[in-house]
Amino acid sequence: MALVYLGTDFHDTPLADLEKFEASSQEVLTALARQRSMLEGVVVLSTCNRFEIYFEADSFHESMDYVTSVVAQELSVEPSVVTSMLKVLYGDSVPQHLFSVAAGLESMIVGEEEISGQVKRSLSRSHKLGFASKNLNQLFQNAASVAKSVTTETGLGASGRSVITAALDLATEELSGLEGKKILLIGTGAYSRVVTAAVQRHGVEKIFVYSRSGRAEKFSNNHQTFPVTKHELAKVMSEVALVVSASGTKGFAIDGVLAQEVALLRKTSSSLVLIDVSLSRDVAPEVSSIDGMTVIDLELIKERAPQEHVNSLMKAREIIHTAVADFEANMTSRTMDPIVAALRAHIGLWVEEEIENVRRKSGNDAANEVQKSLRKVTNAILHAPSVKAKELAIDGNHEDYIRAVRLLFDIEVNEHV
Structure with a gap:
């Protein structure tokens, strides 16, 4: 799965054109969230000076064509028009951009107070349609946290600028x-x-x-x-x-x-x-x-529009840079979640078999006590391997971990999860 951004703002697009995007934003969201969509999730952020679509999908190129065609259809223009007006971001550029937007650094009035609330409401609209994926939800939750940190630590936005x-x-x-x-x-x-x-x-x-x-x-x-x-x-x-x-x-x-x-x-x-x-x-x-x-x-x-103090902006950029690195590390480490889950499930079967053996021989009370003990032991045993799996994923060495799991436990794990 990949997170992708498609959008524009007042820096690149005349306000008159932004108005057309804004007027169709709800229709675009509804159309993208319909049944049989090829997207895993989507959030549309539309304000008086920006129109942005954040989505998650398996195939980058096919999903880009799909989103572009939907936007073009809702605006009654050719897809080439949409392509020429909206820029594309992917990888760590997506959280970098959203965190900057939520913190007010990309606003017409730097540090404006309203944008963080607009970012939250855009996620809520996707939730109502049942189309906010786990990764998009995490992205936007982190954006809200970053906005709060920027306000607290730099003063940008604290003066109520808008x-x-x-x-x-x-x-x-x-x-x-x-x-x-x-x-x-x-x-x-x-x-x-x-x-x-x-x-x-x-x-x-x-x-x-x-x-x-x-x-x-x-x-x-x-x-x-x-x-x-x-x-x-x-x-x-x-x-x-x-x-x-x-x-x-x-x-x-x-x-x-x-x-x-x-x-x-x-x-x-x-x-x-x-x-x-x-x-x-x-x-x-x-x-x-x-x-x-x-x-x-x-x-x-x-x-x-007045320019904000350079030192405050530099500090805000540092906060965002750190937050992006943390988000990317978390996203990378989560690619190992299915592997860790498979390992837990495999060992869990052994535990359940042993509990049932005790239940047949010694009754429910004894089985319940054994169950509590074995689950504590299981959690303790798997804690270090779970942490190590995430560390290896961040370092790019998870292939060795997958091979070790397969060799030691005879578990078939999808290496491309």
Whole structure:
């Protein structure tokens, strides 16, 4: 079995193209996890700035063709298009990449706090489909542990950096601070809760909420915000200093017509700042060219993202390097598990035969006592051989171990497990 990565992120792919991948991510996961799939397991990690597929399979080339064709089908494009956009990693490059991603080192905002949770949720989605293999589960569990270690030992991520905090920093510069100002939030999804908490920390006077799906009132009941109807939207926009849009709904939440109407209603010379952190774009492109409108979108955030301290990054890389080595050693040592299991089963048969002999001669009580004793002895005897098997696998010398097991115990062991 081999672990393989197929994916791309904001470094290599325009956000508009990433949006197409993100929109089909659940369909891709479901299609890859269907019955008769040639994969052992798969996890799809899709966020506002990355689309990644991690899978496990016996055949590298056949599985690559299969995954590529499924993605192409779900995106309604030719497989060659997918191949040209997604890069491939295998071997120790897979944990190296995922651990870096989970720790926030590959994010638009280095050390962002949200990505580790997104990594965990991607594994959960595969678990719900019953398609998270043992090795993938171990890979993602280790990634979560690495992310925690990086935060604890380097401070990266501890400050709560994220795309929205970076966007609010830019808005704060533009508006000379947010304290005492009125804010409008468009959207009531999971990300909107993060946005609400972030703007509340800035000491804003009032937060209005508008939902295209009609959930503003329900959201406001739990988040100390004030709901806005569609009829009130333009008026409220004309009165606030900042609009943060994260609806995730198809189509523009703020188009050119609405922006023009708001510009006419505004009674202040200061610009209305609009933050658009939705991958599918909530603010229409033409809005940025309207007088009195300043748009902060993902492209601008990417361009202006702050660089983290070099020493912290170096320490984080060291943590990840060690974690990758440990993961690879563990994976290699586990190739001996079937051999050790066969040895335990073989000796276990002798133990069971002896217990049954005692049971026939001396009864159940005596047999039960012998059973306890023999199993303790078995565990003690096999402990050293089990440890040695894993050590030899890591050193690449497991062939000698297999030959010794075959010679001593007459056990037929598959040498290519």
